[in-house]
Amino acid sequence: MRLLDKVALITGGATGIGAACARRFADEGAHVIIADINEQAGRHTAEVCRGRFITTDVGHAEQCRQAVAETVACYGRLDILINAAAHLGGYHDVAAMTPEEWRTVLSVTLDGVFYCSKYAVQEMLKTGGGAIVTIASVEGMIGAAGHAAYVAGKSALFGLTRSMAIDFGKNGIRVNTISPGIIDSGRPDIERLKRDPNMMRFWRDMTVLDRMGHPDEVAAAALFLASDEASYITGQNLAVDGGWTIGHPPPPRSFT
Numbered sequence: 001m002r003l004l005d006k007v008a009l010i011t012g013g014a015t016g017i018g019a020a021c022a023r024r025f026a027d028e029g030a031h032v033i034i035a036d037i038n039e040q041a042g043r044h045t046a047e048v049c050r051g052r053f054i055t056t057d058v059g060h061a062e063q064c065r066q067a068v069a070e071t072v073a074c075y076g077r078l079d080i081l082i083n084a085a086a087h088l089g090g091y092h093d094v095a096a097m098t099p100e101e102w103r104t105v106l107s108v109t110l111d112g113v114f115y116c117s118k119y120a121v122q123e124m125l126k127t128g129g130g131a132i133v134t135i136a137s138v139e140g141m142i143g144a145a146g147h148a149a150y151v152a153g154k155s156a157l158f159g160l161t162r163s164m165a166i167d168f169g170k171n172g173i174r175v176n177t178i179s180p181g182i183i184d185s186g187r188p189d190i191e192r193l194k195r196d197p198n199m200m201r202f203w204r205d206m207t208v209l210d211r212m213g214h215p216d217e218v219a220a221a222a223l224f225l226a227s228d229e230a231s232y233i234t235g236q237n238l239a240v241d242g243g244w245t246i247g248h249p250p251p252p253r254s255f256t
């Protein structure tokens with residue numbers, strides 16, 4: 001088992017990519033703690049993973065501190081932090097977006113990663129190291145229409161990740177990001193858009209693999225970066241996007 005007896009705190013672990021990470025990590029021998037605002041789904045996923053659930057809104061620093069503190073109180077240490085919690089917001093340009101929505105999206109998507117990482121690092125320093133993996137997004141890499149707050153938050157994660165990797169590398173703490181493309185995660189907005197054939201065609205046309213990704217495929221990347229197999233990798237971003245960010249797919253045969 002690649003994570004035998006490691007202690008992993010996963011924010012946003014109730015559903016979607018976070019839940020897939022929780023299940024995969026548990027299968028690899030980790031003690032899994034899920035921190036999420038979705039209590040019903042969070043408790044269910046924790047039960048499946050034989051782990052624990054802590055009600056947590058990562059947009060609040062004190063709740064992040066408490067989640068880390070409860071994890072350490074229960075298991076004595078913290079080895080892995082997966083920052084999967086995020087707030088997508090609505091589809092607005094900056095002219096239409098309210099200041100309240102801007103602040104809400106950033107408080108979860110960016111501030112929450114800072115808060116959780118801050119308190120996790122403090123514990124990792126006591127035990128000689130650890131791994132932090134943050135779920136970013138291809139939208140943070142290349143931008144997206146109508147998603148100014150989300151794109152801003154996800155883009156900022158790359159700088160935060162590099163800075164933390166530099167600051168704590170000599171302490172044995174590795175920090176990396178994963179940027180998923182379009183993932184069939186069960187998120188309500190994705191389920192709604194999947195009913196639109198034009199949107200499905202658009203999403204498929206954005207990838208060279210011609211399909212949506214699956215949460216388990218992102219979880220596999222998170223497992224690698226959290227494990228000792230990635231012991232010489234830090235400050236990096238791994239795109240799990242079906243080729244979205246490498247360029248346009250091949251043109252139709254009729255064109256060539």
